[in-house]
Every structure is written in structure tokens, then in C-alpha cells.
Ligand SMILES: Nc1ncnc2c1ncn2[C@@H]1O[C@H](COP(=O)(O)OP(=O)(O)O)[C@@H](O)[C@H]1O
């Protein structure tokens with residue numbers, strides 16, 4: 001045992017370099033690689049065509065205002081409705097997951113496993129094309145908004161349930177005991193004392209989930225929505241096809257970033273504040 | 279009053295009914311036997327202090343009295359209600375049993391005032407105006423009347439514990455349980471809390487108090503119970519148990535508590 005420890009190399013390795021020298025070589029190597037990539041890109045790519053196709057200023061006028069008035073608005077509607085549904089369903093499933101009743105725990109566990117393990121796209125397809133065949137004379141409200149909200153809600157509920165569960169378990173046991181000692185029933189203690197604290201704890205991860213859902217709303221593309229109900233991605237795609245130019249894709253992407261980057265910033269701020277409060 | 283003292287009332291052969299009646303209480307956590315047959319009576323208006331070494335089962339005993347822990351065996355009766363009976367409505371019974379914890383356990387997301395009103399509103403269904411009035415009165419009586427609008431985190435430990443006492447008293451309990459209420463406090467804040475508890479005892483409240491404050495036990499308790507290893511080793515008047523203990527275990531414990539610097 002002690003022999004192997006002695007065999008450990010000292011500060012100088014087989015290459016004859018100190019760790020510091022090796023680190024300098026590593027950094028130098030990265031710069032060389034970066035410069036090489038840039039040189040090759042400049043030599044190989046036709047930059048005027050790239051600019052014309054992806055960053056064409058003439059397209060701005062053609063994309064405005066639909067990208068915002070239809071695309072962004074619909075994306076926000078899809079996201080917010082799906083998120084609201086996922087929030088309450090997720091809360092319910094989290095509480096069931098922690099229930100004293102075995103059946104509740106099993107149901108919640110099954111739900112979480114299924115909707116976390118299956119691609120969101122499949123959920124969209126089943127709700128949009130499978131459900132109408134199974135129930136021909138029933139329709140989800142406000143088509144296609146109802147379908148999209150349900151699909152996004154079902155999927156995000158599984159993730160949010162796990163987040164809520166962690167939040168509920170992070171509330172000290174003494175809180176429940178104090179509540180019960182005052183005569184509150186278990187459900188009353190959960191609603192009035194535990195959940196408000198749990199939700200505060202999980203605001204950062206829940207905001208992260210909102211960002212993910214904002215992007216996932218682009219899956220509506222797969223269920224064939226009409227021009228008026230198109231989301232950002234669909235509008236970007238339609239305009240790109242119409243004008244045979246890729247600038248609408250870039251503009252759609254920038255519009256996503258307009259929302260996701262500030263939200264991401266908010267999440268980091270909230271996380272930092274909670275870390276400090278601890 | 280009239281509504282509560284009906285079918286569940288047990289009057290024993292003309293004796294005054296005890297506020298707390300514990301018989302043959304056993305509690306195990308898995309293989310670990312924590313309480314090994316406890317019998318205690320607490321008369322209305324009586325103050326009983328429970329002392330004993332750490333790990334002897336004092337907290338478990340107290341938590342069994344309002345059934346935060348379910349006894350493995352034995353019977354608990356409080357205010358005429360047999361809590362260990364399987365048909366007992368525990369939520370209702372607990373309204374009349376106040377509990378004060380070592381770590382205060384105030385609700386951090388509610389203001390001091392809301393901490394005191396929340397159970398009155400949600401459990402007793404008292405209207406908001408009455409609840410706020412009662413709460414302000416309780417807070418003033420424990421000396422934190424000026425903190426009503428603050429959140430608990432802004433208060434000192436001593437103030438938080440007094441709010442916790444006000445929160446329990448607002449439910450108009452017939453019995454108060456205290457689990458080492460001053461153990462988590464800085465020494466200079468202990469006195470304020472003990473003063474509140476002494477006043478409460480003088481007002482006639484029935485109290486079961488787990489404490490290491492021997493001065494308080496000597497002065498305020500009607501009876502002291504010494505527990506070790508899940509059993510009651512001896513009990514009696516404070517002057518007797520603390521002043522002239524009969525058992526070696528009690529003497530060892532008291533020596534350690536009263537002379538912590540020696541040996
Ligand atoms: N929920 C629990 N699960 C397992 N063991 C417990 C639990 N609560 C208390 N105990 C054990 O029971 C014993 C008595 O604890 P406690 O009643 O807190 O003693 P005391 O309050 O006198 O210090 C300790 O050994 C403790 O570890």
C-alpha cells in the first residue's frame with residue numbers, strides 16, 4: 001500500500017513539464033485551434049451569401065409585425081396556459097406522491113415516470129390525432145389552444161411535481177408539527193403552512209421550467225396549426241418559405257432569446273439570493 | 279364549555295378529573311424502546327416540570343401527550359378526552375392543547391400577527407376582527423406587542439419564543455406543553471421567556487414543562503418528575519426531588535446540571 005503511494009510522480013511528470021508549464025501549453029493550444037477555425041471559415045465560406053440569406057435587412061420589413069403580433073403572442077399563450085395547467089397538476093401530483101395512501105403514491109409515481117419518460121412530441125401527436133379518433137364527438141376547447149395547453153401541461157406537470165416534492169420536503173418537519181399542534185388537519189397544514197413555503201423555495205427551478213416550456217411550445221409545429229394560431233417557430237418557417245430566405249429563422253430565434261435570456265438572468269438572481277439567505 | 283363536556287367526560291368517583299392522565303405509556307421507534315411504561319397525572323392548574331438527561335425520552339413523552347407521536351402502548355387522556363382511542367378526533371382535541379417547541383417553529387412566511395391569528399381563523403373559524411384583537415392582546419401580554427407587523431426572522435430568539443407562546447395561548451388552551459423552551463436561547467434572553475411562563479403558571483394554566491432550568495422548576499413547579507432511560511425514576515415536590523433526591527441517578531444528573539464546570 002505505502003509503496004504505491006511512494007510511486008506517485010512528483011511535481012515533474014514524464015513529459016518533463018511542471019503543471020504550470022502544462023497549463024500554459026493547454027491555453028496556447030486553445031488559441032491556436034480557435035485562430036485556425038476562424039481562418040478556415042473565412043477562406044471557405046462565401047460571406048456575402050451567408051449575410052444575404054441569414055441577416056438580410058430587407059426581410060425585417062416583411063416579417064414585421066406578424067412575428068410579434070401572431071408568433072410571439074401565440075407562443076406566450078401556449079406557454080402560459082400549459083404552464084398554469086402543469087403548475088396545478090404538478091402540485092396535486094406532488095402532494096399525492098407524499099400521501100400516506102399507497103394508491104395515491106403509486107398513481108403519482110406512475111404519472112411522473114410516464115410523462116418524463118415519453119417524448120413531448122408523442123404527447124402532442126396523441127392528443128392532436130389520437131384523441132379525436134377515440135372521441136369523435138368531443139373536442140378540447142378553443143382548438144388548437146386546448147390541445148396545446150393540455151399537452152404542455154401534462155408533460156410539464158411531471159417535472160414540476162418532482163420539483164414541488166423536493167420543495168415540500170425541504171420545509172422543516174417542525175413547521176408541520178407546529179401547525180398540527182394548533183389543531184390544523186393534515187390537508188389544512190399542507191395548504192396554509194407547507195405549500196406557501198415550498199413554492200417560495202422552488203421559484204428558481206420553476207422559472208427554469210417556464211423557460212423550457214417556452215421553447216417546447218414550438219412542438220405545436222407537429223400538429224399542423226393554421227396561420228392565425230402559428231407560434232414563433234411556425235411563423236418563422238412560413239415566412240422563410242414564402243420569401244425563400246432564412247432571415248425569419250434568425251429573427252424568430254432572436255425573439256425567443258428576448259424572453260429566455262432575461263428570464264435566465266432572473267433565475268440566477270433568485271438562486272443567488274436564496275443561497276445568501278441560507 | 280357545555281358543548282365539550284358531554285359524552286367524552288369521565289368523572290371518577292367524585293375526584294376532580296385530572297387534566298392529563300397517562301397510563302402505561304410505551305413508545306418505541308423500531309427496536310429502540312424510548313418510553314418504557316410512564317404513568318403521570320396532572321391536576322387542573324398544576325405545573326409539572328420534567329427533568330432528565332438528554333435522550334431519556336422527555337420530548338417523546340411530551341409529543342405523545344398531544345399525539346404528535348402515536349404511543350406504541352398505553353392510554354393518554356387530556357381534559358376528559360381519551361386521545362389514544364381510535365375514534366378520537368385528534369385535530370379537535372389538539373385545539374385545547376398548546377405546545378411550545380425548543381426551536382420556536384414560527385411560520386416564517388407569515389407576520390408575527392398572522393402567526394397568532396392563522397389557527398384562530400382557519401381552525402376555530404373566528405372572524406378576522408376578533409382574531410386580530412385577541413392576537414394583539416396576547417402579543418402585548420407577552421411583551422412583543424410592537425412586533426405584530428414584523429416577520430419572525432427579524433426577531434430575537436427570545437421574542438420569537440414569546441410569539442410562539444402567544445400563538446398557542448390564542449387558541450385558549452386548557453393545557454400547555456413546553457419542550458425545553460429556553461434551551462435554544464442566548465443566556466441573556468432566557469429570563470424574559472421564563473417570566474412569561476411564570477406569569478402563565480400564576481394565572482392558573484395547567485402546564486407540563488420539560489426544562490433544564492432548575493431555578494424555574496424549584497420556584498414555579500408544583501411537582502418535579504425526574505426521567506431517565508424511558509422511565510420515571512422519582513417524582514415529588516421540587517424541594518424534595520431537586521433539594522433532597524433519593525436516587526443515585528437523580529443525584530448524578532442534578533450534580534451535572536448544577537455544577538457543569540466541575541469534573
Ligand atoms: N422520530 C424518532 N425516530 C427514531 N428515534 C427517535 C425519534 N425521536 C426520538 N428518538 C430517540 O428517542 C430517544 C429519546 O429522545 P427524546 O425524547 O428526544 O429525548 P430527550 O428529549 O429526553 O432528550 C433518543 O435516543 C432519540 O434518538
Ligand SMILES: [Mg+2]
Pocket residue numbers: 336337338458
Ligand atoms: Mg428533548
